[in-house]
Amino acid sequence: MELRVLQYFLAVAREQNISAAAQSLHLSQPTLSRQLKDMEDELDKQLFIRGSRKITLTEEGMLLRRRAEEIIDLVNKTEHEIAASGDGIAGDIYIGAGETDAIRLVARAAQNLQAEYPHIHYHISSGDAVDVSEHLDKGLIDFGVLLDPADLSKYDSLRLPVKDVWGVLMRKDAPLAKHASIHPENLWKEPLIISRQAMKGDILPQWLRKDEGQLNIVATYSLLYNGSLMVEEGLGYALCIDRIINTTGSSALCFKPLSPRLEIGINIVWKKYQFFSKAGTKFLEKLQELF
Known part of the structure; x- marks a missing residue:
């Protein structure tokens, strides 16, 4: 399967229309x-459902799109790394992270x-572990950037000199x-609003001394900003x-720490035997120097 044809496929998936995709x-x-x-014949799978006005993806088509x-x-990233591999130190560094104030330390290294x-140049994408x-x-x-508990066995890692503290986000007028x-x-x-990942581990359920089914979980979130809006609207308390x-200041919300206190460590990780660009190598050296 050629890279060019994958780009054609993505254009059709984006435009949902053959004519519009062909024009672009x-x-x-x-x-x-x-x-x-030809792509469908090669894969022996139907990738599109062709309607009168709009094309939609089949289940196999959605997988291929992803x-x-x-x-x-990955190809674009590789091209940029090769283009920046001259005598100077330049290029792009890509960092994935969950929501944590420890990103300040990553930004400090970059600064x-x-x-x-x-x-x-630095590119940070948000997501859970x-x-x-x-x-x-x-x-x-x-x-x-991975928060504990994290499986670090397949990575090299650097422990950051800070910890995040668990607590409850609530309205200031909440009981x-x-x-x-x-x-x-x-x-x-x-009524609780909980991270979709938090209850999958052991730390929070052990602290609560209750299983998920014994709690009144009214909503889950993956990004806390969205969770905070639910709190602000009075839906519940966000762990x-x-x-x-x-x-x-004028925020309608407040944060109360858990007791007994619950803290989690934070790690910067990278693949073992990772070959870094010159820019990536300099960034790692700076992280090790600072932390």
Whole structure:
């Protein structure tokens, strides 16, 4: 399967229309239609459902779209790295991370390099540990920021000198806002908003001393900003880590730490035996120097 044909496929998936895709690709409609038919024949799978006005993807087509986007991204990343592999230090560094205030330390390392190497550019994508690990394993990112508990066995890693603190995000007028800290029993009957990943591990359920089915979980989130909007609208209390949502000043929200205190470590990871670009090597050296 040629890279060019994958780009044709993605254009059709994006436009949902053969004519519009052909126009964007500067191809004739019959040529594009033939290329797509050849792709389906090669894979022996139907990739499109051709309606009168719109084309939609089959289940196999949606899978191919996801993989094709990853392939194109990796090819583009590789091209940029090779183009920047001259005598100077330049290029792109890709970092995947969950939501954590520790990104400040990553930014500090980048800022330290900026004066000496102004042509290094940084790209940070957000996601949970599953997303970050998947992108790291596929070579789509150079570094990942993973919170404990994390399986570090297949990575080299650097422990950051900070920890995130678990607590509860709530409205300032919520009944629990009068507490200095929150105990497990305070939450057993309350409507909870929880990270989709948090209950899959052991740390939070052990602290709560309850299984997921014994709690009143009214919603889940993957990005805390969305969770905070649900809190602000009075849907419930969000279990989360501190220093992500600003609760100072005129904010309607406040954060209360858990008691007993619950902290988690933070790691910067990269693939073992990773071959870095010159820019990536300098960034790793700066991380090791600082932390």
